[in-house]
Amino acid sequence: MPDTDYLIVGSSHAALEAVTAIRMHDHSGSVTLVTRDRHPPYSPTILPYVVSGRAKPERVPLRDSGWFAAQGATFVREDALVGLDPDAFTARLESGAMWRYGKLLLATGARPVVPDIAGLETVPRHVLRTLDDAVALREAIGAARRAVVLGAGLVGMHAAENLVTAGLDVTIVERGAHPLPLYFGATAAAMIGQAFAARGARLLCGRTVASAQGGGDGAVALALDDGETLATDLLVVAAGVVPETGYLAGTDIGLGAAGGILVDAHMRTTRPGIWAAGDVTEGPAFGGGVAVSGILPSAVDQGRIAGMDMAGDRVPPYDGAIPLNTYAAFGRHAVSVGDALAEGDDLDVHEDGDPETGRYRRLVLRDGRLVGATVIGEAIDGGILRQLILRRTDLTPVKDAFLAAPRDTARVLMSRLWR
Amino acid sequence: MTHVATNAPRVIVCDGNQAAAWGVALAKPDVVAVYPITPQSSLVEYVSQFIADGTLTATLMNVEGEHSVLSALQGAMLGGARTYTATSGPGLAFMFEPYMRTPGLRLPMVMSLVTRDGITPQCVWGGQQDAMTVRDVGWIQIYCETVQEVLDTTLMAFRIAEHRDVMLPVNVCHDGNYLSYGVSRLEIPDARQAEAFVGPTDVNWHTALDPARPMAVDPLTGGAGGPGPALFVRYRKSLCAGMEAALRVIKEVHADFADRFGRHHPALVEAYRLDDADRALVTIGSMTGAAKDAVDEARAAGTRVGLLKIKTVRPFPVAAVADALSGVEAIGVIDRAVSFGWNTGPMHQEVLAALARGGRVVPSLGFIGGLAGADITAEHVARAIFDVGRLRDGQAPAGPVWLNETD
Amino acid sequence: MGRSFDTIRFRAEACDACGQCVIACARAKTGTDDTSRARLQILGGGTEGAELALCRQCTDPQCAAVCPSASLAKDPDSGVVTWEAETCVDCLLCTVGCAYGGIASDPVAGHVAKCDLCDGAPECVAACDRGALEHVTASRLYNTQHEREDLFAPGLSACHGCNSELLIRHTMRHIGRETVVAAPPGCIPGMGVVGYNGQTGCKVPVFHPLLTNTAAMLAGLKTQYARAGRDVTMVALAGDGGTVDVGFQSLSGAAARNDPMLFICVDNEGYMNTGMQASGSTSYGSWTSTTPVGEHMQGKSGDAKSLPMLMMMHNGAYVATASTAFLEDYHEKLEKAYATAQHGFAYLHVYAPCPTGWRFPAALTTEVCRRQVETNFVTLWEYTRDGGLRFTRPVEGRRPIGDYVEMIGKYRHLDQTHLDVIQHQVDERVAFLRRFAAPAGG
Numbered sequence A: 001m002p003d004t005d006y007l008i009v010g011s012s013h014a015a016l017e018a019v020t021a022i023r024m025h026d027h028s029g030s031v032t033l034v035t036r037d038r039h040p041p042y043s044p045t046i047l048p049y050v051v052s053g054r055a056k057p058e059r060v061p062l063r064d065s066g067w068f069a070a071q072g073a074t075f076v077r078e079d080a081l082v083g084l085d086p087d088a089f090t091a092r093l094e095s096g097a098m099w100r101y102g103k104l105l106l107a108t109g110a111r112p113v114v115p116d117i118a119g120l121e122t123v124p125r126h127v128l129r130t131l132d133d134a135v136a137l138r139e140a141i142g143a144a145r146r147a148v149v150l151g152a153g154l155v156g157m158h159a160a161e162n163l164v165t166a167g168l169d170v171t172i173v174e175r176g177a178h179p180l181p182l183y184f185g186a187t188a189a190a191m192i193g194q195a196f197a198a199r200g201a202r203l204l205c206g207r208t209v210a211s212a213q214g215g216g217d218g219a220v221a222l223a224l225d226d227g228e229t230l231a232t233d234l235l236v237v238a239a240g241v242v243p244e245t246g247y248l249a250g251t252d253i254g255l256g257a258a259g260g261i262l263v264d265a266h267m268r269t270t271r272p273g274i275w276a277a278g279d280v281t282e283g284p285a286f287g288g289g290v291a292v293s294g295i296l297p298s299a300v301d302q303g304r305i306a307g308m309d310m311a312g313d314r315v316p317p318y319d320g321a322i323p324l325n326t327y328a329a330f331g332r333h334a335v336s337v338g339d340a341l342a343e344g345d346d347l348d349v350h351e352d353g354d355p356e357t358g359r360y361r362r363l364v365l366r367d368g369r370l371v372g373a374t375v376i377g378e379a380i381d382g383g384i385l386r387q388l389i390l391r392r393t394d395l396t397p398v399k400d401a402f403l404a405a406p407r408d409t410a411r412v413l414m415s416r417l418w419r
Numbered sequence B: 001m002t003h004v005a006t007n008a009p010r011v012i013v014c015d016g017n018q019a020a021a022w023g024v025a026l027a028k029p030d031v032v033a034v035y036p037i038t039p040q041s042s043l044v045e046y047v048s049q050f051i052a053d054g055t056l057t058a059t060l061m062n063v064e065g066e067h068s069v070l071s072a073l074q075g076a077m078l079g080g081a082r083t084y085t086a087t088s089g090p091g092l093a094f095m096f097e098p099y100m101r102t103p104g105l106r107l108p109m110v111m112s113l114v115t116r117d118g119i120t121p122q123c124v125w126g127g128q129q130d131a132m133t134v135r136d137v138g139w140i141q142i143y144c145e146t147v148q149e150v151l152d153t154t155l156m157a158f159r160i161a162e163h164r165d166v167m168l169p170v171n172v173c174h175d176g177n178y179l180s181y182g183v184s185r186l187e188i189p190d191a192r193q194a195e196a197f198v199g200p201t202d203v204n205w206h207t208a209l210d211p212a213r214p215m216a217v218d219p220l221t222g223g224a225g226g227p228g229p230a231l232f233v234r235y236r237k238s239l240c241a242g243m244e245a246a247l248r249v250i251k252e253v254h255a256d257f258a259d260r261f262g263r264h265h266p267a268l269v270e271a272y273r274l275d276d277a278d279r280a281l282v283t284i285g286s287m288t289g290a291a292k293d294a295v296d297e298a299r300a301a302g303t304r305v306g307l308l309k310i311k312t313v314r315p316f317p318v319a320a321v322a323d324a325l326s327g328v329e330a331i332g333v334i335d336r337a338v339s340f341g342w343n344t345g346p347m348h349q350e351v352l353a354a355l356a357r358g359g360r361v362v363p364s365l366g367f368i369g370g371l372a373g374a375d376i377t378a379e380h381v382a383r384a385i386f387d388v389g390r391l392r393d394g395q396a397p398a399g400p401v402w403l404n405e406t407d
Numbered sequence C: 001m002g003r004s005f006d007t008i009r010f011r012a013e014a015c016d017a018c019g020q021c022v023i024a025c026a027r028a029k030t031g032t033d034d035t036s037r038a039r040l041q042i043l044g045g046g047t048e049g050a051e052l053a054l055c056r057q058c059t060d061p062q063c064a065a066v067c068p069s070a071s072l073a074k075d076p077d078s079g080v081v082t083w084e085a086e087t088c089v090d091c092l093l094c095t096v097g098c099a100y101g102g103i104a105s106d107p108v109a110g111h112v113a114k115c116d117l118c119d120g121a122p123e124c125v126a127a128c129d130r131g132a133l134e135h136v137t138a139s140r141l142y143n144t145q146h147e148r149e150d151l152f153a154p155g156l157s158a159c160h161g162c163n164s165e166l167l168i169r170h171t172m173r174h175i176g177r178e179t180v181v182a183a184p185p186g187c188i189p190g191m192g193v194v195g196y197n198g199q200t201g202c203k204v205p206v207f208h209p210l211l212t213n214t215a216a217m218l219a220g221l222k223t224q225y226a227r228a229g230r231d232v233t234m235v236a237l238a239g240d241g242g243t244v245d246v247g248f249q250s251l252s253g254a255a256a257r258n259d260p261m262l263f264i265c266v267d268n269e270g271y272m273n274t275g276m277q278a279s280g281s282t283s284y285g286s287w288t289s290t291t292p293v294g295e296h297m298q299g300k301s302g303d304a305k306s307l308p309m310l311m312m313m314h315n316g317a318y319v320a321t322a323s324t325a326f327l328e329d330y331h332e333k334l335e336k337a338y339a340t341a342q343h344g345f346a347y348l349h350v351y352a353p354c355p356t357g358w359r360f361p362a363a364l365t366t367e368v369c370r371r372q373v374e375t376n377f378v379t380l381w382e383y384t385r386d387g388g389l390r391f392t393r394p395v396e397g398r399r400p401i402g403d404y405v406e407m408i409g410k411y412r413h414l415d416q417t418h419l420d421v422i423q424h425q426v427d428e429r430v431a432f433l434r435r436f437a438a439p440a441g442g
């Protein structure tokens, strides 16, 4: 039975960051990465750009083989974790191989949800989570004239934009009241929707698909809840993701309400010797509670904490995940940080927008401290805003300046802080 | 290599300072550091000239004071050099700080002390106050009687110092004025023979400042409560052992010198007409010549007086002194220095101590003479012999007797 | 592992937000005067002081960690966090990774832009004549030093905050093993350099000379090595007592004879190892245990003796002053001094403010060193026989002496009259030195 001091499952952000962190502290322990994917490590976040053609598939690897050699890490591809025995410290792979590990990191990310819609399982459809998904979608675009995107989340909207740009007739179906409901409020969303509409896309919000039926030549007919039928050559399902935890069947490793692996502030699971990080987790959220964070910066932070803790390095507890999103629609940038959508009497919300210029801002403060922000069409340093939130920096003395010029005021504050 | 052989006349007439310089030339030190002081100056001038002429191939360091003279030589020795210098009186006092340290470092340096009386009163004349004052520092001290002995002892001093059982610095003392400037016949040994006698240089086998064998030289020794004091005692005891070994080595070297060069010099002490003596004088250094004349005269007059010359003062030849004086009933010790606080001369005290070690208490009288360059003549010594006679007869005169008090 | 890189240092107190750096950057990087596109931004100014947004070229750059296209990376050779246009997808995730505002979208170019240190010659620094931006290349020093062998035992027991250990480790790493080190009594052997109880503190031959005879012992030793035809460098690591006071005679002799050695005086202005007594190097007004403060005494009443000037007057083959706040300057001088010491007398006078004896917080030593120089209390210069005296750091535009004095506890009792005296001494000393300085361009 092969064995390894550190077994890392997954080859994306959380996994890679953990390897670096382990090696900062432990130069000699054996490190093995196992991933289901057949490609060198890449980021799911790059996939929309693979679809659009902006990123070439061969240029997306986050690390090359030289990196693994330099880290002294073994990289096993195209083999998936299918079972665990936490008492025996063994992991079973799809190939049948059993690995004995000293410490295990589960960084298996998430997989797309296929909504419970009659017939959807059987019709030709696309999702976007792997490089192979992206390449397949890109190829499909060339043969299609009409497209339907299920879900107006970040993935869906990004895919939709690619399809629009490629010249297809695009319809987006979103259950919520407006696109990107998890990230933007009504005003901002309207501005984004406007940009799509202006380019001929149909955005059907507050609607759901009742059933799907396959036609010839890969065509699909979708019946909406209001009876409308959409015929399409290309169906993209972007209805959200769930943590990838199938291999936990038969173990007592704790899962959260949203299906993520429960972790504490050191990314430890409920079983000793097993850590988890990234999209697969349900862990501390900044400001309290637990959440499935689902974003790249959180995967990086968590991977690092897990790696340090596994290697026995001293690591301060995780601050908790803070939402951080950047989104660009047709060249216009939007940044949302923290609890940008928060509403409430205890909040001091400053919102202003101008659909003409495409500029929009929503700054949310509580007790003089920033808790969230959305900024569209204007330069902002999301990283600095994140620090202001994390550090609970009191903005009272500079509040007017901050509201007038958030970027420069925040920069001054941080510059002073770093000195 | 053969400069000395070609340049050196076999027999010359010269003073003690030049004789010392010839001894140095024959011993072939690597580094000589000099700073002039009366009555040593002509000695370092001779050595400097030898180096200028190529008679001696040493490196000459003209430094800014005696303190640096000795310091520079310590450095040179830690690098493996055989070294030499000379000083006197206030120069010795000025170099006292590194002087005090040389024995502890076990650096087998040779330094002539052209002895000079202490100031104040201001004085540039002979006397042994300088050398006697530092006799407990850990240097070997050998006092010469004649110009020839100055050369021969200087040569021997290198071998004594560098002997592995000794490894201590040596002061070759010769009296300022009387020996430094007094001229007589000098036989200069053959250079090759002298080189063979002294042997190859090997002075830093025990402690060195050399990147090829890095070590800390003289790290701090900790105080009470750690291993420091015990370590310190080990160093002290080994220094004492070196001194004890020197008693043997000095004799061996003198014997070997006599074998090779045919000149016999007493090594530790010289007994003169002591065999049947009932009273004795003890002398040191150049006064001994006149004293021997006075002894001869007294003997001719029927007085059974003998003489003991102390040549090696450090290590003090306790046994040899006690042995030589075992038959006498009264002794007089002529010092050329004062032991303040004992109200007598230092050799007087030490001779008594040597006798007391053997359980003997002998009536004794201290004489102090030759201070500030004064002569000690046969007449002075005759008076001393007379006083010792009275002492033996039970009429104890009060000491000390200041020999030149009424000159 | 263990490599260090250049950075740009910002001294807010020297910045008046004139904007020259931003213009220089915009021109260099965009070919325009559009300062909004510059990769560094100066913010604020006025009473609150200026602030900076600029890439810190982090060791573990977050912008790169969160980049999904691997377009950002720390260059292992230059240390610059590089950005690759070809693979960048303009997702702006890097801007949420960075906590410094060091990478931001250039709206005209349509992608992010960041500082690349202009290939090792930053234009912004060149454009700053206020001394607010400094291209810190000390990392090069660190990297070369790092590769060299540390010749002292680990765990020398210097006081907390003492710069002597830093100094001597740097010095010996630079000089190497073919050396003999003399450490006369004082703080340096006190911290264990020569060792204790028969054990050594040093990997090269090392010894305790007397406080008085360091230069003479080295001169003798060197003489013997010269005779033996061996190239061994003599190094003294002496305190000011063993240099300025009792050590002076032998030092003067060696300097006058041009004895080959490198004599380094580590000047902490007194006998700090034995309880902070005054030395000839103690500066005017200083409290020490032998120049105390009381009704009839206000610290030291006379000025310090300037050994570097005296060594220059000896026509030493190489004489220089140095400060550990300016280590690159020190290393340049050390290099020259070391070369000189192969055939002649080289003297380095290095200032070692003593947190224990001078009473300032241990964490401030380097800042105190810097302030000494910035106020001209200490001037950095070198002297060679053919080049004369040359200031290696400008003495113009000094800060008032109070800026230095206020940091140090041993001056706490001084009033304005005393300060005036010290200011006068400082200015007089600089004026005096200027007379020896080679004319401009010379």
Ligand SMILES: Cc1cc2nc3c(=O)[nH]c(=O)nc-3n(C[C@H](O)[C@H](O)[C@H](O)COP(=O)(O)OP(=O)(O)OC[C@H]3O[C@@H](n4cnc5c(N)ncnc54)[C@H](O)[C@@H]3O)c2cc1C
Pocket: A009, A010, A011, A012, A013, A014, A015, A034, A035, A036, A037, A043, A044, A045, A046, A047, A048, A079, A080, A081, A082, A107, A108, A109, A110, A128, A129, A154, A155, A244, A247, A277, A278, A279, A280, A294, A295, A296, A297, A299, A324, A325, A326, C091, C093
């Ligand atoms: C299209 C798209 C766009 C996105 N855009 C953004 C964005 O703009 N900003 C943002 O912050 N985030 C974005 N994200 C989310 C971001 O990519 C993820 O949060 C991040 O990749 C999570 O990293 P991870 O390491 O936790 O998991 P993942 O990146 O999901 O990687 C999981 C890894 O585990 C492997 N794996 C899974 N199961 C197994 C198994 N059983 N055995 C072995 N290996 C297995 C996979 O092959 C993969 O290597 C986007 C995601 C997608 C899909």
